[in-house]
Structure formats: C-alpha cells, structure tokens
Amino acid sequence: DIQMTQSPSSLSASVGDRVTITCRASQSISSYLNWYQQKPGKAPKLLIYAASSLQSGVPSRFSGSGSGTDFTLTISSLQPEDFATYYCQQSYSTLPFTFGPGTKVDIK
Amino acid sequence: QVQLQESGPGLVKPSQTLSLTCTVSGGSISSGSYYWSWIRQPAGKGLEWIGRIYTSGSTNYNPSLKSRVTISVDTSKNQFSLKLSSVTAADTAVYYCARLVGSSWYGYYFDYWGQGTLVTVSS
Numbered sequence: 415d416i417q418m419t420q421s422p423s424s425l426s427a428s429v430g431d432r433v434t435i436t437c438r439a440s441q442s443i444s445s446y447l448n449w450y451q452q453k454p455g456k457a458p459k460l461l462i463y464a465a466s467s468l469q470s471g472v473p474s475r476f477s478g479s480g481s482g483t484d485f486t487l488t489i490s491s492l493q494p495e496d497f498a499t500y501y502c503q504q505s506y507s508t509l510p511f512t513f514g515p516g517t518k519v520d521i522k
Numbered sequence: 523q524v525q526l527q528e529s530g531p532g533l534v535k536p537s538q539t540l541s542l543t544c545t546v547s548g549g550s551i552s553s554g555s556y557y558w559s560w561i562r563q564p565a566g567k568g569l570e571w572i573g574r575i576y577t578s579g580s581t582n583y584n585p586s587l588k589s590r591v592t593i594s595v596d597t598s599k600n601q602f603s604l605k606l607s608s609v610t611a612a613d614t615a616v617y618y619c620a621r622l623v624g625s626s627w628y629g630y631y632f633d634y635w636g637q638g639t640l641v642t643v644s645s
Contacts, residue, residue, distance in 0.1 A: 415585075446629030457618055457635035458569065464628035501569060505629035510584040513569040 418514035426522040437502035526636035540606040544619030557622035562615040
C-alpha cells in the first residue's frame with residue numbers, strides 16, 4: 415500500500431492567517447492527490463482533486479500544489495468556518511486508496 | 523443534487539455480519555461512469571477505504587478487509603450495500619458511503635458522501 419503522511423498533525427492559527435499543510439506519499443503518485451475537509455460529526459468534503467483542481471463551490475482561498483511525492487494544501491486567508499481537520503488521499507493506479515492521518519486546524 | 527444515505531443496524535454482536543445499505547437519490551446510480559464506495563472512520567481516527575463497486579457489479583476491495591467484505595448493488599432500488607463478516611470491536615466505526623468519480627487522467631476522488639452511520643460491535 416502507498417502510505418500517506420501529513421505535517422503538521424495539528425496547528426493553531428488565527429483568522430486571516432495563511433495556512434499550509436503538507437502531505438507526502440511513500441512513492442510517486444504523479445498528481446493523483448485529493449484534499450478533504452472534515453468538521454466534527456460531519457462527512458468529509460472534497461476541496462481539491464488531482465493535486466490542484468478546485469472542486470466546484472469551494473472558495474478560491476483554498477489551493478493545492480505538488481506532484482510526485484510532495485503536496486501542499488494552502489488556505490490563503492483562514493476564515494472561521496475553516497477550522498476543521500484536513501485529509502489528503504491518493505488514487506494512484508495501485509489500489510487501495512489511502513488517506514493521510516489528518517491535520518487538525520484550530521483557533522489560536 | 524446527488525444525495526446518499528446510509529442505513530442499517532447501529533449495534534452488531536462480535537462474530538456476526540455487519541450489513542449496511544446506501545440509498546442514492548437525486549440521480550440514477552446507473553448513470554454516468556461512477557463507482558460507489560464504502561469508507562469507515564473509527565472514533566477519533568482517520569479514514570479507511572473499504573471498497574468500491576461499479577454499476578456493472580465489478581468490485582475492488584481493500585486487501586486488509588478483502589476476506590470479510592462484500593459490496594453489492596441493486597440498480598432497481600438505486601442502492602448499494604456493504605456486508606462485513608466476522609466483526610470484532612476493531613470494526614466499530616462510522617461508516618460512510620460515497621460516490622467515487624474520476625479517470626486514469628486525473629485520478630479518483632470522492633465527491634459526494636453520506637452523512638455516516640455509527641456501527642458499534644459489542645455483545
């Protein structure tokens with residue numbers, strides 16, 4: 415299986431901050447990397463697919479970049495509704511799909 | 523707007539079979555080139571992909587669960603289902619159904635999710 419790691423595991427930030435979350439794959443996954451946001455008690459919500467494509471309806475303050483093994487999710491100006499846990503997920507050709515362990519973003 | 527809703531028992535005894543159904547509304551489960559998936563999340567932990575099914579009935583499972591998992595589809599009811607046999611306390615989790623969309627060009631991602639249902643394995 416392809417292993418996914420995320421850093422940091424948690425962070426504290428203020429409204430308006432620029433936030434960057436990193437995801438690393440145990441082998442090259444090209445650009446087959448997706449990002450999800452999950453709030454407590456809710457299902458994950460797709461933010462970014464194919465490393466950098468913004469899902470319809472997702473605010474433009476969210477952006478993704480990277481390819482190969484290293485990827486980044488950036489929130490350009492953190493909003494109150496962005497406090498949540500963020501997960502990356504790879505969909506490279508070899509199953510199973512795997513998720514990162516998550517990064518919790520909370521209020522400083 | 524596609525919506526998914528999980529249903530099934532919230533409590534299952536150890537060694538028995540967990541059975542859940544996902545009902546899809548707002549569109550036909552057979553339309554488009556979509557897979558339909560199950561994903562689970564133990565309390566306070568991360569997400570684990572269980573498996574997927576295409577409307578043709580073709581399936582793929584996570585090797586870690588493959589010996590115990592069966593996913594099936596009933597296009598006449600716009601539903602797909604999960605069966606997980608020989609459950610233990612380690613199978614206690616919130617179970618989500620989700621639509622999986624994608625291609626070999628940009629990969630596969632889960633764009634619509636159910637709200638999730640908690641299944642507890644306990645005697």
